[in-house]
Amino acid sequence: MSEVISSPTPSVEVTPVADFEFISTPEHLETWVKDSEAHLQATGETRVCLDTEADSLHHYHEKLCLLQVACGGRFALVDPLAIADVSPLLALLDRYELWFHGADYDLTMLRRTYNWEPRMIRDTQIAARLAGARQFGLAALLQNVLGLTICKAPQKADWSRRPLPVHMLSYAVDDVRYLLQVADHFLAILRSKNRVSWFEQSCGALQKEVAQRSMAPREDPWRVQGSGRLNAKGLAILKAMWEWREGIAQERDIPCYRIMSNKQMVSYAEAFELGGVMNPPGGWRPRWKKEFHDLVAAVFRAGQASWPQRLKRVKSRMTDSQRDAVDKLCTKRDEIALGLDVEGSLLGSRSDLEQLIVDPATENPLMEWQEALLRPVMSEVSVAGRNGTEPAD
Incomplete structure (x- = not known):
């Protein structure tokens, strides 16, 4: 049995607690930041928490819609749609150790919106995985670690709506309310296993x-997954469908997938290549159906000279011996990971291991702790791989 998750107490339903402030004016934000700074200094707390909500499932232009903040037991939901300048809050967060859960998307949105990169981040999802957790979504961690059940129904709601209903506000603040309790649980495990540096x-x-x-x-956003197998004819209709879909989505301010998914477009393009019937989805409005038939006709009229060409595939740089070396290194990696009770990919992705074998002179993609674990097996495996014969031109 893994020691990562302690036995939870009986599951209880979390009751919404109105102990947070919804902040929608610069004056309110400035006051809350000032009071929170004083509170953190008085309590000696060095950690703060942040989460974000966006509206990518409901609008064409994705935007940041809510910032959830926890500072020493003080909680705030900051409205970035009402406050253009949240720099006082960002400055506060930069003075402390900033905790997220699954920070990748949050960091991306914060950089895109405010051109801000936090000074120091910590991520409970990373902590959980390095401790050996296989279920590392926040709801699963709260259930398994604290015995808490939180409602995830608002997760896909439209966070750009105003006013936000009480149940969505309660859901939002719960994303930061318990984060440090989860952090402390997994930090204790990481310390016991000497993995804090990891x-x-x-x-x-x-x-x-x-x-x-x-x-x-x-450069060519219409070259979606699956387009690599299309010829020029299929690529032409795919490009036309992509551009038409973008226009409709922008006009109606809805996500592109609600009109037609990328997978659907590739399927239509394959049918077009083979001369099959291309009937638009039955639920479409008459205008969309007409425009769909018009774009098909336009691709025919434009002729082959205007059709985009398939991208040339880059030949694999790996020899058979190098590929074998990567396979062996992955196997050894997984054996080490099994002994550590963590996922193998945490010790280094396959693409990283390929780089070590094929381009050993380039910058090492591994972190120090990963390299230390793999070093005993890397030398013999990489030497065997480098001894392989390069492929002929």
């Missing part, structure tokens, strides 16, 4: 990864 390095690596991501739009 945790700190992993949180830093996540910050670095998010900060290095390009915010520039993709």
Whole structure:
């Protein structure tokens, strides 16, 4: 039995507690930040918590809709739709150890909205995984660690609506209310296993990864998953459908998937290639059906000269011996992970291990703790891989 999750107390339904402030004016925010700073200094608390809600499931332009904050037992829900400048809050958070749960998306939205990268983050999801948890969603952790059941129904609600109903506000504050209790539980386990440095390095690596991501739009965003198997004819109709769908979604301010999913578009493109019948979905309004038939006709009229070409596939740089070396390294990695009672991917992704074998001269993609665990098996495996014969041109 894994020691990661302690036996929970009997499950109880969490009752909404109105102990938070909903902040929608700069003056209110400034006062709350000032009072919270004084409270943190008085109590000696060095940790604060943050979570975010957005509206990507309901609108074309995704935007940040709510900031949930916990500072030493003081809770606030800050409305970024009403307050353009939340810099006093961000400055406060930067003076403390900032905890999230599943920080990747939150960090991305905060960077995109405010061009802000926190000074130091800690992530309970990372802590849970390094401690050996296999269920690491927040609701699962609250249930397994604290015996608490929280309602997740508002998770996919439209957070841009105003006013927000009480049950959504209660749900939102619960995302930060118990975070430090969960953190303390897993930090205790990490200390007992000598893995705190693993945790700190992993949180830093996540910050670095998010900060290095390009915010520039993709050059050909219509080349969705599955498009690589299409020929020029199929790519032409896929591109036309993508552009039409973008226009409709923007016009109606709804997510693109609510008109047609990427998978549907690829299926239509495959049918188009084979000369099959392309009937639009039955639930579409007449205008959309007409425009759909018009775009198909337009692709035919444009002719093959205007059709986009399939991207040339980059040949694998791995030789057979290198591929075998990667397979062996992955196997060894998983054996080590099994002994540590963690997922194998935490010790290094397959793509990272491929880089070690194929491009050993490039920057090592592993964190120090990962490299230390894999070093005993890496040398013999990587040498075997490098001894492979390079493929002919």
